[in-house]
Amino acid sequence: MNKEEIKNILPHRDNMLLLDEVELIDGVAHGKKKITEDEWFLKGHFPDNPVVPGVILCEILAQSVCVCLDGVIDESKLPYFTGLDKVKFRNPVKPGDIFETECEITKDRSPFYFAKGSGYVNGKLCISAEFSFAIANKSEDK
Secondary structure (H helix, E strand, O other), X not given: OEHHHHOOOOOOOHHHOOOOEEEEEOOEEEEXXXXXXXXXXXXXXXXXXXXXXXXXXXXXXXXXXXXXXXXXXXXOEXXXXXXXXXXXXXXXXXXXXXXXXXXXXXXXXXXEEEEEEEEXXXXXXXXXXXXXXXXXXXXXXX
């Protein structure tokens, strides 16, 4: 899936859609994000030594696994993070890197879903995590 196809599943737009492409193979989501020098989250993190913040890496993992729920998430629903567990940061991700994810759903207790994921640069593990999220109806309150 390219960015436009991903938008059919994820509600994220503009700066918060953090995947360039993703492919679902045997229930495992394989995502890619090219980290460019002008990413909004690198401004000030850190001057003269930009590093992708850990929370952004976690968000990329979460967006990647949501592709496994194509058909569950639609325009009336939103995925919400409910927890992160066993998060380990192993290597920094920097501008010029292509960050690749491998994520899968490990348990379905609809509307709650549990997942695990890993992120790599050039085959080198940068992050691993277990996480959960809920699929909820969009709020009608404005």
